[in-house]
Amino acid sequence: MSRNALRNLPLFDDASHVAEDKEVLQLDENGLLHTLNQWKTLSALPALRAAIAEFSSQIRDPRHSLRLNGSGNKHVEFSWDYFLGELSQIAESLTLDRARYYVDRLVKGVSEVRTSKINDINLNRWKEYEDIYTDSLWLIDRRDASGAHSAGYWGNFIPQIPHQMMRRYTKRGEWVLDTFAGSGTTLIEGQRLGRNTIGIELQDRMVEQAKLLVSAESNRYGVTVDVVCGDSTAIDYQAALAQYGQESVQLVVMHPPYFDIIRFSDDPRDLSNASSVDAFLAMLSTVVDKAAQVLDRGRYLVMVVGDKYANGEWIPLGFHSMNEVMERGFSLKSIIVKNFEETSGKRNQKELWRYRALVGGFYIFKHEYILVFKKR
Ligand SMILES: C[S@@+](CC[C@H](N)C(=O)[O-])C[C@H]1O[C@@H](n2cnc3c(N)ncnc32)[C@H](O)[C@@H]1O
DSSP: OOSOOOOOGGGOOOHHHHHHOOSEEEEEHHHHHHHHHHHHHOOSHHHHHHHHHHHHHHTTSTTSTTBOSSOSSOEEEEEHHHHHHHHHHHHTOSSHHHHHHHHHHHHHHHHOOOOOSSOOOOGGGGGGOTTSOOSSEEOOOSOOOOTTOOSOSTTOOOTHHHHHHHHHHOOTTOEEEESSOTTTHHHHHHHHHTOEEEEEESOHHHHHHHHHHHHTSOOTTOOOEEEEESOTTTSOHHHHHHTTTOSOEEEEEEOOOOTTSSOOOSOTTSGGGOSSHHHHHHHHHHHHHHHHHHEEEEEEEEEEEOOEEETTEEEOHHHHHHHHHHTTTEEEEEEEEEEOOOOOOOHHHHHHHHHHHHHHTOOOOOEEEEEEEEEO
């Protein structure tokens, strides 16, 4: 089955895939429902299989009456693979009852949208969302470098992280808060996906850069996307949101410094300048407390964090941070382990690290965590 997920247009929430979908099958919705309902009246499996075989071959003709070519009729979209897969499943059923069940399922997929309270995933067509990750191990070999995205800011995360999180945990038009906005990766994704997205970032120059990057892309859903320059341990979150007429958000994304692994600035308020691991965790906890106050109950907080190595010891920053969040009225939904993508590190540096690892009895970091929490 193709990785392209096809959806009814009004639900389609990933602009980048619209352009990629080359093999879209667009059908007249009423005409298709009529055909499916006719199949349900057939009283024998061979007759149903024959009808499906005939339909499957005829529908390939672009002049077929159900194929739409820009007409104004209400339409439904599928990937070819998905649609033909559904038809095969009906035809391969061993009993008429089972075949009718699959026809019914397809009818529902065409005519009804069923979503949960926290996202726009149409559960009646869940099979089509092949590009949404559900495994806890993410091995991603390439960062999304489309449009304004780039790896330019040392320490930024790959766009796939906010992309996946927003699609799983928000609906279009909802509000996302990123408490460590950096170069604006979450903001760019938010704008693309039609999520209002507010970032907080300490460094002026990064605020400017994030704004520039966001403005380089079109705002096709007309959402609010902005970065506030400030200290996320101290800022008044309610007042910051009030500027946009908002009282709360539906998703919080946090990608703090991994303590002092990368020093982002000389500012003492910067978490990467914390005086110790405990001081780092105290600052991070303050941000969690503050963000939690503006996050709606039952909604999600996502923290992306990695561990560090110092004085011959592995410091499990990820797990320490996780415990801090769990002590603050959140339940843990997932620990996702994500690989670090291959950096342009020089070969001799890699060899040096391998040598050090062999001598020092440790393993080289190749992963970070995406911790997913739900506010109780
Ligand atoms: C790991 S980076 C985030 C990168 C971001 N996800 C991106 O894709 O560009 C952490 C960011 O947190 C910012 N930061 C550190 N301490 C902060 C604080 N107290 N308030 C706001 N931002 C802070 C740093 O300047 C840095 O840009």
